[in-house]
Amino acid sequence: GAVVSQHPSRVICKSGTSVKIECRSLDFQATTMFWYRQFPKQSLMLMATSNEGSKATYEQGVEKDKFLINHASLTLSTLTVTSAHPEDSSFYICSATPGTSTGNTIYFGEGSWLTVV
Amino acid sequence: QKEVEQDPGPLSVPEGAIVSLNCTYSNSAFQYFMWYRQYSRKGPELLMYTYSSGNKEDGRFTAQVDKSSKYISLFIRDSQPSDSATYLCAMSLSSSNTGKLIFGQGTTLQVKP
Numbered sequence: 001g002a003v004v005s006q007h008p009s010r011v012i013c014k015s016g017t018s019v020k021i022e023c024r025s026l027d028f029q030a031t032t033m034f035w036y037r038q039f040p041k042q043s044l045m046l047m048a049t050s051n052e053g054s055k056a057t058y059e060q061g062v063e064k065d066k067f068l069i070n071h072a073s074l075t076l077s078t079l080t081v082t083s084a085h086p087e088d089s090s091f092y093i094c095s096a097t098p099g100t101s102t103g104n105t106i107y108f109g110e111g112s113w114l115t116v117v
Numbered sequence: 118q119k120e121v122e123q124d125p126g127p128l129s130v131p132e133g134a135i136v137s138l139n140c141t142y143s144n145s146a147f148q149y150f151m152w153y154r155q156y157s158r159k160g161p162e163l164l165m166y167t168y169s170s171g172n173k174e175d176g177r178f179t180a181q182v183d184k185s186s187k188y189i190s191l192f193i194r195d196s197q198p199s200d201s202a203t204y205l206c207a208m209s210l211s212s213s214n215t216g217k218l219i220f221g222q223g224t225t226l227q228v229k230p
Contacts, residue, residue, distance in 0.1 A: 006160075034217060041125070043205060043220040044161070093160050095218075106218070108153075108160040 003027045004096050006109035013116055018082045021112045023094030029074035030096035035067075038091040038111075050077040084116040120144055123206055123221030132230050136193040140206035140221045143187065147208040147219075150182050152191045155203045155223065164204075165191060196228045 005024045013019045023033055031052050036044040048069050049057040056069035068080040077096075081088055093111040123140045130136055138152075149168055153161035165180040167173045167189075173180045179192040189208075193200055206221040 004160075036220075043123075043222045044218075046217060046219070049217060091158070106151075106163070108162070110160045111158070113158065 004094065004107040004109040006092075006094055006112050008112060009110060010113045011115070013084055013114070015085055015116055016083055018080055019084055019114060020078055020080045021092055021094075021114070023077045023079070023096065023109055025075045025096045025107070028096075028098045030077075030098060031074065032097055033071060033077040034095045034097075035069060035077075035079050036093045036095070038093060040091075044093060047079075081114065084114070086116045089114055089116045119222075120219050121206060121208060121221040124224055125222050127225040127227060129227045129229060130196055132196060132198060132228055134196050134228070136196050136200070136226060136228075138191040138193075138204050138206075138224050138226070140189050141187055142189075142208055142219075144208075144219075145184070145187065146210055149209045150180070150189050151207045151209075151218070152178075152180055153205040153207060153220075155205060157203075161205055193226075196226075198228045198230050201227045 003026050005026055007022045011019055033050040035047045037047050038044045046059050047062045050069045050071040052071045052074050058064045066082055071077040091111050091113055094109045095106050097106050121142045152165040154164050155161040165178055167180050167182050170182050170184045177194045181190040203223040203225050205223040207218040209218050
């Protein structure tokens with residue numbers, strides 16, 4: 001079964017509104033979670049690294065005030081897309097790792113499709 | 118130049134064929150190399166994970182890493198229609214940063230019955 005759960009799997013929102021996506025680790029405590037964005041027919045692009053109890057680290061070109069990340073507990077990270085615009089429509093995927101671990105223990109969620117109309 | 122280059126395909130093969138998927142990369146500091154399979158509108162699923170140069174086999178899948186050439190490959194033997202998906206290579210740096218992955222563009226594979 002899934003060890004990382006994302007919710008919602010699909011969401012449609014109006015332009016200008018905010019939408020929150022949750023990423024939960026189900027079987028382990030995730031000190032670090034990662035948020036990726038994937039446009040159609042393109043690869044996953046890392047947006048930010050979310051660390052429990054501290055501020056997220058954003059990749060170059062990602063607006064931290066637009067994509068708010070909160071990692072308040074060891075099993076939950078949230079991504080809030082604020083003032084969403086149609087160009088924010090994309091597939092958002094999170095991954096989680098129990099800590100300093102090797103690559104075979106990185107778990108991905110099922111992704112969340114965001115459509116901004 | 119992208120850090121990781123992968124031919125997007127699409128690649129179409131008949132059932133039973135051997136499939137070869139490849140990625141090249143520019144950052145010699147990458148140490149961990151992974152292959153993920155992604156079905157349409159789903160999250161990626163880890164297929165193979167290798168550390169440093171060499172081969173690794175798991176069932177019908179073989180992963181190769183050639184660090185001197187900065188080149189990695191995934192071979193699928195006896196390909197099945199259920200293997201039709203997008204295959205993404207991914208890489209990361211040291212063990213303390215292994216959750217942060219750099220992905221290739223992904224190769225779309227279609228295995229025809």
